[in-house]
Amino acid sequence: MTYLANPERYSSIMQYRRCGRSGLKLPAVSLGLWQNFGDVDVLENFRATLRLAFDHGVTHFDLANNYGPPPGTAETNFGRILKEDFRAYRDELIISTKAGYTMWDGPYGDWGSKKYLVSSLDQSLRRMKLDYVDIFYHHRPDPETPLEETMAALDLIVRQGKALYVGISNYQPAEAAQAIKLLGELGTHCLIHQPKYSMFERWVEDGLLDLLEAEGVGCIPFSPLAQGLLTDKYLHGIPADSRAGRGGPSLKEDQLTPERLTQISRLHQLAQERNQSLAQMALAWVLKDPRVTSVLIGASRPAQLQDSLQCLQSPEFSAEQLSTIEEILG
Numbered sequence: 128m129t130y131l132a133n134p135e136r137y138s139s140i141m142q143y144r145r146c147g148r149s150g151l152k153l154p155a156v157s158l159g160l161w162q163n164f165g166d167v168d169v170l171e172n173f174r175a176t177l178r179l180a181f182d183h184g185v186t187h188f189d190l191a192n193n194y195g196p197p198p199g200t201a202e203t204n205f206g207r208i209l210k211e212d213f214r215a216y217r218d219e220l221i222i223s224t225k226a227g228y229t230m231w232d233g234p235y236g237d238w239g240s241k242k243y244l245v246s247s248l249d250q251s252l253r254r255m256k257l258d259y260v261d262i263f264y265h266h267r268p269d270p271e272t273p274l275e276e277t278m279a280a281l282d283l284i285v286r287q288g289k290a291l292y293v294g295i296s297n298y299q300p301a302e303a304a305q306a307i308k309l310l311g312e313l314g315t316h317c318l319i320h321q322p323k324y325s326m327f328e329r330w331v332e333d334g335l336l337d338l339l340e341a342e343g344v345g346c347i348p349f350s351p352l353a354q355g356l357l358t359d360k361y362l363h364g365i366p367a368d369s370r371a372g373r374g375g376p377s378l379k380e381d382q383l384t385p386e387r388l389t390q391i392s393r394l395h396q397l398a399q400e401r402n403q404s405l406a407q408m409a410l411a412w413v414l415k416d417p418r419v420t421s422v423l424i425g426a427s428r429p430a431q432l433q434d435s436l437q438c439l440q441s442p443e444f445s446a447e448q449l450s451t452i453e454e455i456l457g
């Protein structure tokens with residue numbers, strides 16, 4: 128059936144935050160297609176998830192060349208749904224993709240050379256059937272390619288009109304500072320940084336967030352639910368249909384140590400006292416920092432997204448609750 132977007136999508140729940148010193152605003156909650164959108168997944172499930180997202184004002188969808196599995200299929204499937212459902216809404220969408228991890232055989236399908244980044248983006252555009260993406264990222268720092276070359280490739284891509292904005296991901300503070308400077312010298316502002324950040328992984332608090340604020344660069348933390356650990360799903364064992372239960376490479380059962388489970392259970396209890404789910408509390412906790420532009424979540428089904436979106440109606444954290452969280456996280 129033809130999809131017609133919810134006419135109330137901009138007035139229901141979503142808030143929009145300015146992305147650093149730029150003209151662009153992002154939804155406070157963005158949806159990533161790393162897992163659950165590949166050929167191994169069910170097209171109608173992720174079509175429903177994407178529709179639900181946009182109907183609630185989620186205007187930003189995050190991809191990468193290697194998302195699937197198999198690699199590339201998340202972009203192909205997203206391109207199909209874009210064409211079938213979202214064609215009329217392209218100008219209301221922020222679509223991002225990346226290159227930086229292994230994508231094809233040989234010396235030109237990985238890391239950070241100009242050769243890799245430019246040809247990978249061309250492939251991504253073909254898979255998604257797009258003329259341009261809104262944001263293109265270098266996915267991870269490359270210890271061998273000169274940073275000057277990688278940043279020149281990002282600048283070139285903007286000048287070619289294949290991406291409107293560029294960003295970096297997984298860069299530590301010192302290398303991020305250098306990348307932002309190099310891009311600025313070329314005349315292209317670094318729009319955004321995409322680091323891993325959640326209650327369970329807090330390295331960005333040691334300098335990165337300060338740097339991004341000072342440089343006017345937005346921040347979109349990925350895996351803010353620690354891949355599902357910061358939800359109620361693992362409280363009573365490992366469900367077969369969960370990321371840990373499916374046995375994929377990114378979340379292993381052995382990450383659910385007894386200490387971790389105690390933390391999860393205490394955080395769950397605190398969330399209940401705040402009349403919300405643990406997922407909602409974990410997302411609200413990341414979003415309470417004004418330096419965070421958007422949280423980049425995943426969802427394996429529409430109901431999870433529905434639950435997570437309610438983080439936007441979260442009560443404020445009291446000083447006592449914040450210190451309880453610090454004590455739990457140790």
Ligand SMILES: NC(=O)c1ccc[n+]([C@@H]2O[C@H](COP(=O)([O-])OP(=O)(O)OC[C@H]3O[C@@H](n4cnc5c(N)ncnc54)[C@H](OP(=O)(O)O)[C@@H]3O)[C@@H](O)[C@H]2O)c1
Nearest residue numbers: 159160161349350351352353354355358369370424425427
């Ligand atoms: N730049 C990078 O290097 C990088 C790396 C990783 C991710 N990312 C980006 O970040 C996005 C999000 O990463 P992520 O998927 O790890 O994020 P996440 O939000 O931390 O975890 C998402 C997973 O948690 C579970 N979940 C989500 N909401 C839930 C809820 N309300 N209740 C119960 N369970 C819930 C689902 O797992 P189940 O399958 O168990 O249901 C879901 O797939 C990716 O899609 C990608 O765009 C970027």
